[in-house]
Amino acid sequence: MGIPVSYNLRNLVVRKTTTVMTALGIGLTVAVLLAILALVGGLRSSLQSSGNPLQVLVLRKGGTAELSSVVTQANFQDIKFKTGIARTNAGQPMASLEMVTVIDLESVDAPQGINVTLRGITPLGIEMRDNLKIISGRWFQAGQREVVVGESIGKRFPGARIGQRLHFGRGDWDVVGIMSAGTGASNSEIFGDLNQVSSDFQRPEALSSVLLRTTDAVAAKALVNDISNDPKLNLDAMSEADYYNAQTSSGIVIESLGIFVSIIMGIGSSFAAMNTMYAAVARRAQEIGTLRVLGFSRGSILFSFFVESILLAALGGLVGCLLVVPLNGVTTGIGNFVTFSEIDFNFRVTPQIMALGVAFAMVLGALGGLFPARSASRKEILVALRGI
Numbered sequence: 578m579g580i581p582v583s584y585n586l587r588n589l590v591v592r593k594t595t596t597v598m599t600a601l602g603i604g605l606t607v608a609v610l611l612a613i614l615a616l617v618g619g620l621r622s623s624l625q626s627s628g629n630p631l632q633v634l635v636l637r638k639g640g641t642a643e644l645s646s647v648v649t650q651a652n653f654q655d656i657k658f659k660t661g662i663a664r665t666n667a668g669q670p671m672a673s674l675e676m677v678t679v680i681d682l683e684s685v686d687a688p689q690g691i692n693v694t695l696r697g698i699t700p701l702g703i704e705m706r707d708n709l710k711i712i713s714g715r716w717f718q719a720g721q722r723e724v725v726v727g728e729s730i731g732k733r734f735p736g737a738r739i740g741q742r743l744h745f746g747r748g749d750w751d752v753v754g755i756m757s758a759g760t761g762a763s764n765s766e767i768f769g770d771l772n773q774v775s776s777d778f779q780r781p782e783a784l785s786s787v788l789l790r791t792t793d794a795v796a797a798k799a800l801v802n803d804i805s806n807d808p809k810l811n812l813d814a815m816s817e818a819d820y821y822n823a824q825t826s827s828g829i830v831i832e833s834l835g836i837f838v839s840i841i842m843g844i845g846s847s848f849a850a851m852n853t854m855y856a857a858v859a860r861r862a863q864e865i866g867t868l869r870v871l872g873f874s875r876g877s878i879l880f881s882f883f884v885e886s887i888l889l890a891a892l893g894g895l896v897g898c899l900l901v902v903p904l905n906g907v908t909t910g911i912g913n914f915v916t917f918s919e920i921d922f923n924f925r926v927t928p929q930i931m932a933l934g935v936a937f938a939m940v941l942g943a944l945g946g947l948f949p950a951r952s953a954s955r956k957e958i959l960v961a962l963r964g965i
Contacts, residue, residue, distance in 0.1 A: 886946020
Protein backbone atom coordinates (compact mmCIF):
# COMPACT_ATOMS: atom_id res chain seq x y z
CA MET A 578 0.00 0.00 0.00
CA GLY A 579 1.44 3.37 -1.06
CA ILE A 580 1.14 6.72 0.67
CA PRO A 581 -1.02 9.10 -1.44
CA VAL A 582 0.67 12.12 -3.03
CA SER A 583 -1.94 14.35 -1.38
CA TYR A 584 -0.18 13.60 1.92
CA ASN A 585 3.03 15.14 0.55
CA LEU A 586 1.25 18.14 -0.92
CA ARG A 587 -0.46 18.82 2.40
CA ASN A 588 2.87 18.69 4.23
CA LEU A 589 4.38 21.22 1.80
CA VAL A 590 1.45 23.58 2.42
CA VAL A 591 1.65 23.19 6.22
CA ARG A 592 5.39 23.98 6.18
CA LYS A 593 4.85 26.91 3.84
CA THR A 594 7.71 29.10 5.09
CA THR A 595 10.33 26.38 4.67
CA THR A 596 8.76 25.33 1.39
CA VAL A 597 8.86 28.86 -0.03
CA MET A 598 12.47 29.51 1.03
CA THR A 599 13.75 26.22 -0.39
CA ALA A 600 11.74 26.60 -3.60
CA LEU A 601 13.07 30.12 -4.04
CA GLY A 602 16.67 28.94 -3.66
CA ILE A 603 16.15 26.26 -6.28
CA GLY A 604 14.22 28.75 -8.43
CA LEU A 605 17.12 31.20 -8.50
CA THR A 606 19.45 28.43 -9.65
CA VAL A 607 17.04 27.43 -12.39
CA ALA A 608 16.57 31.08 -13.41
CA VAL A 609 20.32 31.52 -13.92
CA LEU A 610 20.46 28.42 -16.11
CA LEU A 611 17.40 29.42 -18.13
CA ALA A 612 18.66 32.98 -18.65
CA ILE A 613 21.90 31.63 -20.13
CA LEU A 614 20.06 29.12 -22.32
CA ALA A 615 17.62 31.82 -23.49
CA LEU A 616 20.52 34.11 -24.36
CA VAL A 617 22.40 31.44 -26.33
CA GLY A 618 19.16 30.27 -27.93
CA GLY A 619 18.42 33.81 -29.09
CA LEU A 620 21.91 34.17 -30.55
CA ARG A 621 21.68 30.86 -32.39
CA SER A 622 18.21 31.67 -33.69
CA SER A 623 19.44 35.02 -34.99
CA LEU A 624 22.42 33.54 -36.83
CA GLN A 625 20.72 30.42 -38.12
CA SER A 626 17.80 32.38 -39.54
CA SER A 627 20.21 34.67 -41.40
CA GLY A 628 21.56 32.14 -43.87
CA ASN A 629 19.75 31.16 -47.08
CA PRO A 630 20.81 27.66 -48.21
CA LEU A 631 20.43 28.75 -51.86
CA GLN A 632 22.89 31.60 -51.41
CA VAL A 633 26.66 31.36 -51.63
CA LEU A 634 29.08 33.75 -49.91
CA VAL A 635 32.45 34.36 -51.55
CA LEU A 636 35.47 35.53 -49.50
CA ARG A 637 39.20 35.67 -50.08
CA LYS A 638 41.08 32.39 -49.84
CA GLY A 639 41.44 31.42 -46.16
CA GLY A 640 39.08 34.16 -45.02
CA THR A 641 36.69 33.35 -42.19
CA ALA A 642 34.79 36.65 -42.01
CA GLU A 643 33.67 39.40 -44.36
CA LEU A 644 35.47 41.98 -42.23
CA SER A 645 38.90 40.49 -42.95
CA SER A 646 38.17 39.51 -46.55
CA VAL A 647 39.16 41.33 -49.75
CA VAL A 648 37.32 40.76 -53.03
CA THR A 649 38.05 43.05 -56.00
CA GLN A 650 35.82 44.41 -58.71
CA ALA A 651 37.71 42.20 -61.17
CA ASN A 652 36.90 39.13 -59.06
CA PHE A 653 33.26 40.12 -59.11
CA GLN A 654 33.19 40.33 -62.90
CA ASP A 655 34.75 36.87 -63.15
CA ILE A 656 32.25 35.34 -60.72
CA LYS A 657 28.86 36.81 -61.50
CA PHE A 658 28.32 35.02 -64.80
CA LYS A 659 29.20 31.53 -63.58
CA THR A 660 26.85 28.61 -64.18
CA GLY A 661 24.12 28.03 -61.62
CA ILE A 662 23.56 31.66 -60.60
CA ALA A 663 19.89 32.69 -60.62
CA ARG A 664 18.75 35.74 -62.56
CA THR A 665 16.37 38.60 -61.85
CA ASN A 666 13.24 39.25 -63.89
CA ALA A 667 15.33 41.67 -65.94
CA GLY A 668 17.81 38.90 -66.74
CA GLN A 669 20.64 40.18 -64.53
CA PRO A 670 22.66 37.68 -62.44
CA MET A 671 21.71 37.73 -58.76
CA ALA A 672 25.15 38.66 -57.52
CA SER A 673 25.82 41.33 -54.90
CA LEU A 674 29.26 42.85 -54.35
CA GLU A 675 29.45 44.20 -50.79
CA MET A 676 31.82 45.98 -48.45
CA VAL A 677 31.87 45.34 -44.69
CA THR A 678 33.64 47.35 -42.02
CA VAL A 679 33.00 48.40 -38.42
CA ILE A 680 32.26 51.78 -36.91
CA ASP A 681 32.18 52.84 -33.28
CA LEU A 682 28.81 53.85 -31.80
CA GLU A 683 27.70 54.75 -28.29
CA SER A 684 24.94 52.51 -26.93
CA VAL A 685 22.72 52.64 -23.85
CA ASP A 686 24.83 49.84 -22.36
CA ALA A 687 28.25 51.10 -23.45
CA PRO A 688 28.61 54.90 -23.51
CA GLN A 689 32.29 54.41 -24.37
CA GLY A 690 31.30 52.92 -27.72
CA ILE A 691 30.91 49.51 -29.36
CA ASN A 692 31.92 48.18 -32.77
CA VAL A 693 28.91 47.95 -35.10
CA THR A 694 28.89 46.39 -38.57
CA LEU A 695 28.52 48.79 -41.50
CA ARG A 696 27.65 47.21 -44.86
CA GLY A 697 27.97 48.93 -48.19
CA ILE A 698 25.36 47.31 -50.41
CA THR A 699 23.41 47.69 -53.66
CA PRO A 700 19.63 47.52 -54.12
CA LEU A 701 20.05 44.02 -55.55
CA GLY A 702 21.83 42.91 -52.35
CA ILE A 703 18.85 44.17 -50.34
CA GLU A 704 16.45 42.35 -52.67
CA MET A 705 18.36 39.09 -52.19
CA ARG A 706 17.72 39.21 -48.45
CA ASP A 707 14.15 37.93 -48.56
CA ASN A 708 13.31 38.57 -44.90
CA LEU A 709 14.43 42.21 -44.97
CA LYS A 710 11.89 45.03 -44.92
CA ILE A 711 11.61 48.68 -43.95
CA ILE A 712 9.53 49.17 -40.81
CA SER A 713 10.04 52.91 -40.48
CA GLY A 714 11.25 55.63 -42.84
CA ARG A 715 12.65 54.63 -46.23
CA TRP A 716 15.62 53.00 -47.95
CA PHE A 717 18.74 55.07 -48.64
CA GLN A 718 19.15 56.65 -52.06
CA ALA A 719 22.07 55.69 -54.28
CA GLY A 720 24.93 58.21 -54.18
CA GLN A 721 23.62 59.89 -51.02
CA ARG A 722 25.17 59.96 -47.57
CA GLU A 723 22.23 58.08 -46.07
CA VAL A 724 21.98 54.90 -44.03
CA VAL A 725 19.32 52.48 -42.85
CA VAL A 726 19.87 50.87 -39.45
CA GLY A 727 18.78 47.47 -38.17
CA GLU A 728 15.87 47.26 -35.75
CA SER A 729 18.10 46.30 -32.82
CA ILE A 730 20.51 49.13 -33.59
CA GLY A 731 17.63 51.60 -33.51
CA LYS A 732 16.57 50.32 -30.09
CA ARG A 733 19.95 50.22 -28.38
CA PHE A 734 21.82 53.15 -29.96
CA PRO A 735 20.16 56.53 -29.28
CA GLY A 736 22.22 58.25 -31.96
CA ALA A 737 21.09 55.81 -34.66
CA ARG A 738 17.42 56.71 -34.88
CA ILE A 739 15.57 58.27 -37.79
CA GLY A 740 16.47 61.95 -38.15
CA GLN A 741 19.80 61.53 -36.34
CA ARG A 742 23.22 61.79 -37.96
CA LEU A 743 26.06 59.32 -37.64
CA HIS A 744 29.66 60.43 -38.06
CA PHE A 745 32.01 58.00 -39.76
CA GLY A 746 34.20 57.84 -42.84
CA ARG A 747 34.64 61.35 -44.19
CA GLY A 748 31.65 63.01 -42.60
CA ASP A 749 28.06 62.78 -41.41
CA TRP A 750 25.42 60.33 -42.60
CA ASP A 751 21.66 60.79 -42.23
CA VAL A 752 19.64 57.94 -40.72
CA VAL A 753 16.62 57.68 -43.03
CA GLY A 754 15.13 54.31 -42.17
CA ILE A 755 14.92 51.34 -39.83
CA MET A 756 14.87 47.82 -41.25
CA SER A 757 13.82 44.50 -39.80
CA ALA A 758 15.24 41.10 -40.70
CA GLY A 759 12.91 39.15 -38.41
CA THR A 760 15.34 37.43 -36.05
CA GLY A 761 18.22 37.70 -38.55
CA ALA A 762 21.69 39.17 -38.06
CA SER A 763 20.96 42.17 -40.30
CA ASN A 764 19.10 43.68 -37.33
CA SER A 765 22.58 44.38 -35.93
CA GLU A 766 23.93 46.07 -39.06
CA ILE A 767 23.84 49.46 -40.77
CA PHE A 768 23.32 49.58 -44.55
CA GLY A 769 24.55 52.31 -46.88
CA ASP A 770 25.11 52.75 -50.61
CA LEU A 771 28.05 50.59 -51.72
CA ASN A 772 29.74 53.22 -53.89
CA GLN A 773 29.39 55.96 -51.29
CA VAL A 774 30.59 53.80 -48.38
CA SER A 775 33.56 52.34 -50.28
CA SER A 776 34.54 55.83 -51.44
CA ASP A 777 34.40 57.23 -47.90
CA PHE A 778 36.69 54.46 -46.65
CA GLN A 779 38.94 54.73 -49.75
CA ARG A 780 38.20 51.16 -50.80
CA PRO A 781 36.67 51.42 -54.29
CA GLU A 782 38.48 48.26 -55.39
CA ALA A 783 39.25 46.38 -52.15
CA LEU A 784 35.74 45.28 -51.20
CA SER A 785 34.76 42.44 -48.86
CA SER A 786 32.52 39.75 -50.28
CA VAL A 787 30.15 38.60 -52.99
CA LEU A 788 26.73 37.13 -52.27
CA LEU A 789 25.31 34.86 -54.99
CA ARG A 790 21.80 33.41 -55.34
CA THR A 791 21.75 29.99 -57.01
CA THR A 792 18.94 28.24 -58.83
CA ASP A 793 18.79 25.21 -56.51
CA ALA A 794 20.68 23.29 -53.83
CA VAL A 795 22.63 21.20 -56.36
CA ALA A 796 23.73 24.33 -58.20
CA ALA A 797 24.77 25.91 -54.87
CA LYS A 798 27.07 23.01 -54.04
CA ALA A 799 28.53 22.93 -57.55
CA LEU A 800 29.15 26.69 -57.47
CA VAL A 801 30.94 26.44 -54.10
CA ASN A 802 33.27 23.78 -55.52
CA ASP A 803 33.80 25.70 -58.78
CA ILE A 804 34.85 28.94 -57.10
CA SER A 805 36.90 27.36 -54.32
CA ASN A 806 38.84 25.15 -56.74
CA ASP A 807 39.56 27.86 -59.32
CA PRO A 808 43.27 28.79 -58.83
CA LYS A 809 42.91 32.01 -60.87
CA LEU A 810 40.37 33.48 -58.46
CA ASN A 811 42.15 32.69 -55.18
CA LEU A 812 38.78 32.81 -53.44
CA ASP A 813 36.75 30.59 -51.12
CA ALA A 814 33.02 30.02 -51.33
CA MET A 815 30.60 28.60 -48.80
CA SER A 816 26.90 28.35 -48.17
CA GLU A 817 25.58 31.51 -46.52
CA ALA A 818 23.85 29.26 -43.97
CA ASP A 819 27.18 27.58 -43.12
CA TYR A 820 28.85 30.97 -42.71
CA TYR A 821 26.35 32.13 -40.09
CA ASN A 822 26.21 28.75 -38.34
CA ALA A 823 29.97 28.98 -37.80
CA GLN A 824 29.47 32.22 -35.89
CA THR A 825 27.49 30.51 -33.13
CA SER A 826 30.90 29.91 -31.53
CA SER A 827 30.35 33.33 -29.91
CA GLY A 828 27.81 31.73 -27.60
CA ILE A 829 29.73 28.59 -26.69
CA VAL A 830 31.91 30.30 -24.04
CA ILE A 831 28.90 32.00 -22.47
CA GLU A 832 26.88 28.79 -22.50
CA SER A 833 29.72 26.76 -20.94
CA LEU A 834 30.30 29.37 -18.23
CA GLY A 835 26.58 29.61 -17.50
CA ILE A 836 26.17 25.85 -17.19
CA PHE A 837 29.23 25.68 -14.91
CA VAL A 838 27.81 28.41 -12.64
CA SER A 839 24.41 26.70 -12.65
CA ILE A 840 25.96 23.39 -11.63
CA ILE A 841 27.82 25.03 -8.73
CA MET A 842 24.62 26.79 -7.64
CA GLY A 843 22.72 23.54 -8.20
CA ILE A 844 24.97 21.69 -5.76
CA GLY A 845 24.21 24.34 -3.15
CA SER A 846 20.48 24.12 -3.89
CA SER A 847 20.60 20.36 -3.65
CA PHE A 848 22.14 20.59 -0.19
CA ALA A 849 19.46 23.13 0.77
CA ALA A 850 16.77 20.67 -0.30
CA MET A 851 18.56 17.94 1.62
CA ASN A 852 18.67 20.03 4.79
CA THR A 853 15.00 20.86 4.41
CA MET A 854 14.05 17.21 4.08
CA TYR A 855 16.30 16.11 6.95
CA ALA A 856 14.60 18.74 9.13
CA ALA A 857 11.22 17.46 7.98
CA VAL A 858 12.19 13.90 8.89
CA ALA A 859 13.32 15.02 12.36
CA ARG A 860 10.12 16.98 13.02
CA ARG A 861 7.85 14.24 11.71
CA ALA A 862 9.39 11.28 13.55
CA GLN A 863 6.13 10.43 15.37
CA GLU A 864 4.24 10.84 12.11
CA ILE A 865 6.60 8.35 10.45
CA GLY A 866 6.09 5.92 13.32
CA THR A 867 2.30 6.26 12.96
CA LEU A 868 2.57 5.49 9.24
CA ARG A 869 4.50 2.32 10.07
CA VAL A 870 1.85 1.29 12.64
CA LEU A 871 -0.85 1.82 10.00
CA GLY A 872 0.92 -0.73 7.84
CA PHE A 873 2.90 1.39 5.40
CA SER A 874 6.17 -0.31 4.47
CA ARG A 875 9.67 1.13 4.63
CA GLY A 876 9.68 1.32 0.84
CA SER A 877 6.43 3.32 0.80
CA ILE A 878 7.83 5.81 3.31
CA LEU A 879 11.11 6.12 1.39
CA PHE A 880 9.22 6.70 -1.86
CA SER A 881 6.85 9.20 -0.23
CA PHE A 882 9.60 11.40 1.17
CA PHE A 883 11.53 11.10 -2.09
CA VAL A 884 8.44 12.26 -4.02
CA GLU A 885 7.96 15.12 -1.60
CA SER A 886 11.49 16.33 -2.25
CA ILE A 887 10.93 16.18 -6.01
CA LEU A 888 7.64 18.07 -5.69
CA LEU A 889 9.41 20.74 -3.65
CA ALA A 890 12.10 21.03 -6.32
CA ALA A 891 9.53 21.09 -9.13
CA LEU A 892 7.89 24.03 -7.39
CA GLY A 893 11.30 25.71 -7.36
CA GLY A 894 11.65 24.97 -11.08
CA LEU A 895 8.33 26.68 -11.77
CA VAL A 896 9.45 29.66 -9.69
CA GLY A 897 12.63 29.82 -11.81
CA CYS A 898 10.55 29.79 -14.99
CA LEU A 899 8.38 32.63 -13.72
CA LEU A 900 11.48 34.65 -12.84
CA VAL A 901 12.95 34.32 -16.32
CA VAL A 902 9.78 34.72 -18.45
CA PRO A 903 10.02 38.56 -18.41
CA LEU A 904 13.33 38.22 -20.28
CA ASN A 905 11.60 36.73 -23.32
CA GLY A 906 11.95 39.12 -26.26
CA VAL A 907 14.33 41.49 -24.45
CA THR A 908 17.02 42.79 -26.83
CA THR A 909 20.64 42.42 -25.84
CA GLY A 910 23.99 42.12 -27.59
CA ILE A 911 27.33 40.37 -27.29
CA GLY A 912 30.63 40.64 -29.10
CA ASN A 913 30.95 38.39 -32.14
CA PHE A 914 34.41 36.79 -32.13
CA VAL A 915 34.23 36.24 -35.90
CA THR A 916 33.20 39.73 -37.05
CA PHE A 917 34.74 41.69 -34.13
CA SER A 918 31.51 43.64 -33.79
CA GLU A 919 28.44 43.42 -31.62
CA ILE A 920 25.52 41.28 -32.65
CA ASP A 921 22.13 42.11 -31.18
CA PHE A 922 19.39 39.56 -30.62
CA ASN A 923 16.43 38.78 -28.38
CA PHE A 924 16.31 36.40 -25.43
CA ARG A 925 14.21 33.36 -26.38
CA VAL A 926 12.51 31.67 -23.43
CA THR A 927 10.88 28.72 -25.19
CA PRO A 928 8.67 25.96 -23.70
CA GLN A 929 11.52 23.52 -24.33
CA ILE A 930 13.92 25.63 -22.27
CA MET A 931 11.41 25.93 -19.41
CA ALA A 932 10.79 22.17 -19.47
CA LEU A 933 14.55 21.65 -19.23
CA GLY A 934 14.66 24.01 -16.25
CA VAL A 935 11.92 22.12 -14.40
CA ALA A 936 13.67 18.82 -15.17
CA PHE A 937 16.96 20.26 -13.85
CA ALA A 938 15.18 21.33 -10.65
CA MET A 939 13.67 17.86 -10.20
CA VAL A 940 17.11 16.30 -10.55
CA LEU A 941 18.32 18.61 -7.77
CA GLY A 942 15.34 17.54 -5.67
CA ALA A 943 16.05 13.87 -6.31
CA LEU A 944 19.68 14.27 -5.28
CA GLY A 945 18.73 16.29 -2.20
CA GLY A 946 15.87 14.03 -1.13
CA LEU A 947 17.36 10.57 -1.52
CA PHE A 948 19.31 10.37 1.74
CA PRO A 949 16.67 12.05 3.96
CA ALA A 950 14.05 9.69 2.51
CA ARG A 951 16.27 6.73 3.23
CA SER A 952 16.78 8.01 6.78
CA ALA A 953 13.00 8.29 7.26
CA SER A 954 12.35 4.77 6.00
CA ARG A 955 14.94 3.20 8.32
CA LYS A 956 13.46 4.55 11.55
CA GLU A 957 12.29 1.84 13.93
CA ILE A 958 8.61 2.05 14.87
CA LEU A 959 9.04 2.46 18.64
CA VAL A 960 11.90 4.95 18.27
CA ALA A 961 9.87 7.00 15.77
CA LEU A 962 6.76 7.01 18.01
CA ARG A 963 8.87 8.44 20.83
CA GLY A 964 9.77 11.34 18.50
CA ILE A 965 13.45 10.47 18.43
